Amino acid sequence: MIKSEINSIFPTPIYMSKLDRELTSLELKFVDKNKKDFYKNDGNITSNNNYILNEKPFLNLKKELNLRVKDYFEKVISATDAITPYITQSWLNYTETNQYHHKHAHPNSLVSGVFYINCHKELDKIKFFNDGYKTIKPEIKD
Numbered sequence: 267m268i269k270s271e272i273n274s275i276f277p278t279p280i281y282m283s284k285l286d287r288e289l290t291s292l293e294l295k296f297v298d299k300n301k302k303d304f305y306k307n308d309g310n311i312t313s314n315n316n317y318i319l320n321e322k323p324f325l326n327l328k329k330e331l332n333l334r335v336k337d338y339f340e341k342v343i344s345a346t347d348a349i350t351p352y353i354t355q356s357w358l359n360y361t362e363t364n365q366y367h368h369k370h371a372h373p374n375s376l377v378s379g380v381f382y383i384n385c386h387k388e389l390d391k392i393k394f395f396n397d398g399y400k401t402i403k404p405e406i407k408d
Contacts, residue, residue, distance in 0.1 A: 281338040285330060296323035297383055300358055308368035310361040319356040335377060345404040369395060
């Protein structure tokens with residue numbers, strides 16, 4: 267038997283976490299309400315509001331998601347500077363049966379995230395592509 271070791275030379279960390287609670291009826295009603303104010307995307311629709319987590323019904327959700335962003339940043343990015351990451355923009359995407367979310371990138375973002383509100387575990391998937399897209403890189407400690 268050959269003794270060997272495999273190392274990741276260009277790893278792409280993917281952080282996954284579950285919310286410790288169900289969405290409230292107020293939050294779910296807010297999601298439904300915003301479906302009326304949208305623009306057509308390539309494959310689905312997107313809310314016109316690009317700061318959806320700043321709305322009152324989502325303030326607690328934003329706090330919980332920011333905790334996960336900070337956790338990811340500490341565990342994966344491990345920056346040397348006293349950097350406190352936070353969510354800047356946020357919106358809702360609505361994707362119905364036989365629709366999709368288009369391939370895209372988030373320029374000027376160090377971390378991007380997706381929070382699924384209502385999806386089918388086996389049918390709804392996210393795909394990542396390595397097209398040479400580069401983000402800014404802070405100096406790291408570990």
